[in-house]
Amino acid sequence: MKVLVIDDEDDARYIARVSLGRVGGMNVVEAANGADGVARAAAEQPDCILLDLMMPGMDGAATLRALQANDATAAIPVVFLTANAIASEVEMLRKLGARGVLLKPFDPMALAGDLRAVVNDDQLMAELRARFRETTASRLDDMQRLLDAETLDLPALARHFHALAGLGTTYGHPRVTRLGEEGENAAKPLLREGRAPSADDLRAWRALVAAVRAEIG
Numbered sequence: 001m002k003v004l005v006i007d008d009e010d011d012a013r014y015i016a017r018v019s020l021g022r023v024g025g026m027n028v029v030e031a032a033n034g035a036d037g038v039a040r041a042a043a044e045q046p047d048c049i050l051l052d053l054m055m056p057g058m059d060g061a062a063t064l065r066a067l068q069a070n071d072a073t074a075a076i077p078v079v080f081l082t083a084n085a086i087a088s089e090v091e092m093l094r095k096l097g098a099r100g101v102l103l104k105p106f107d108p109m110a111l112a113g114d115l116r117a118v119v120n121d122d123q124l125m126a127e128l129r130a131r132f133r134e135t136t137a138s139r140l141d142d143m144q145r146l147l148d149a150e151t152l153d154l155p156a157l158a159r160h161f162h163a164l165a166g167l168g169t170t171y172g173h174p175r176v177t178r179l180g181e182e183g184e185n186a187a188k189p190l191l192r193e194g195r196a197p198s199a200d201d202l203r204a205w206r207a208l209v210a211a212v213r214a215e216i217g
Contacts, residue, residue: 024113064078161183161184163180186201
């Protein structure tokens with residue numbers, strides 16, 4: 001894992017370098033101010049940036065905005081280092097786009113683990129969102145084929161709606177859960193009574209499939 005440390009204090013960069021490199025086994029590159037940090041980020045393409053908030057001239061917030069404005073660095077996770085732990089400042093930094101906030105002074109033996117926890121948590125959520133979209137899109141394609149078939153396999157369609165509801169619950173998408181439950185509940189009485197779906201039923205199910213597809217983007 002390559003980390004860019006941006007801090008105007010030599011001692012702070014040294015301690016971070018030892019903490020992240022020697023203790024944490026990371027590849028550490030450094031910059032002594034915001035402008036150099038933006039340039040180094042574009043050149044080095046680190047996995048994340050550890051950014052001091054209070055720096056003369058171009059402070060941490062301005063540096064983050066510059067990073068976000070550059071296509072080459074906009075996607076790099078930025079974690080702030082700050083001595084101010086008040087909730088309003090932490091919330092402000094998150095609204096600016098920070099992936100996390102770590103406190104100064106930090107424990108040199110724990111810094112690497114703390115940084116990994118912040119970055120990996122964000123990466124895990126991104127991976128889960130991608131997995132959810134991929135899995136749901138594949139299921140929706142199967143459902144669309146069922147709905148377009150000359151003869152509808154209603155039990156299979158009901159199972160797909162049930163699975164959609166489960167996916168929504170698992171991945172934290174309550175609207176997908178509701179849409180899946182709505183489709184399954186519409187199919188249940190037809191299955192129970194052995195009735196064929198009407199044209200209105202088919203239109204409603206197609207609308208549910210389209211709504212889920214729009215929901216997952």
